[in-house]
Amino acid sequence: MPDNSKNREFALPADHPPVVGGKTGVLIMNLGTPEATSYWPMRRYLKEFLSDPRVIETNRALWWVILNGIVLTFRPKKSGHAYELIWNKERNESPLKTITRSQSGQLAELYSGNAEIVVDWAMRYGMPPVKERIEHLKSLGCDKIVLFPLYPQYSATTTATALDKCYDALKQMRWQPAIRTVPPYHDDPAYIDALASSLTAHLKAIDYKPDVVVASFHGLPKSYLMRGDPYHCHCQKTARLLREQMGMKEGELIITFQSRFGTEEWLQPYTDKTIEKLAADGVKNVVVITPGFSSDCVETLEEIAIGVKEAFIEHGGENFSVAPCLNDSKASIKMLKHLIDRELAGWI
Structure with a gap:
């Protein structure tokens, strides 16, 4: 009799996960x-x-x-x-x-x-x-x-x-x-449009006109940039495109970097130092937007909206607010x- 064992179908073990897909x-x-x-x-x-x-x-x-x-x-x-x-x-x-x-x-x-x-x-x-x-x-x-x-x-x-x-x-x-x-979607038109719409809505909702809008991104050690990390370039392009979309001049919307940790040099200019200098130089009205964060978090709600705001007021500033992240908005x-x-x- 011929051996047909090679043609037999093998049954899956009883505990085998179901074969589904699609x-x-x-x-x-x-x-x-x-x-x-x-x-x-x-x-x-x-x-x-x-x-x-x-x-x-x-x-x-x-x-x-x-x-x-x-x-x-x-x-x-x-x-x-x-x-x-x-x-x-x-x-x-x-x-x-x-x-x-x-x-x-x-x-x-x-x-x-x-x-x-x-x-x-x-x-x-x-x-x-x-x-x-x-x-x-x-x-x-x-x-x-x-x-x-x-x-x-x-x-x-x-x-x-x-x-x-x-x-x-x-x-x-x-x-x-x-x-x-x-x-990465740092320069996607849909993302820039969403940022511009969010910032525009925030500017309409506050009762003052900012002297400067600060686009604050999470920081990164400078050495990471030197090793080839594209993050700094992506942030710069986002800020430039947002500035253009808002019809602002370069000095009206500036870029900074926050949340540094340790003693190593990080990407500059630093958000906290920049805000303090703006206030010391006589700038009274500031709005901060945090385009690198998809959701509000401790870095936006505590570090910026509480800590950096306190520093701005202490150094002579008057009006300070933070535009919400895009979050779960429509x-x-x-x-x-x-x-x-x-x-x-x-x-x-």
């Missing part, structure tokens, strides 16, 4: 947030964040000693106080988490008419973790996933590390979904959907 996932990702403002949640969050070699590019052994021996001893209390000032008490979470969840929910609603698309969200550091959400999308039958780090300007410290986390999860999968990533969601649709082309 759906496309969209995973939006933001930086992350501690789960509470007390010492240990803050320490866990800061340890994960500051242990990332994409964020701190220095000798790993030396940095381990500094981080665990000094930074994580004192920084959690200071950072916890900052978060406490802006904490969403109703939901017991940071505004960044509240807003990112809302962005995901609104995008999901816009795609609700297409059963092939599933929208989810994750944080690079903290909860919900990237690996968990990628696995969840895959379990729902997503054999294609669009990864969307919510950073308009590319940096290895933001976009790259968020994608690294995704790739780490994919490396553990026997059956990987197909992947696309949303590229203009923001429309812009995000525009960027996602472009990457879905050919898949949907």
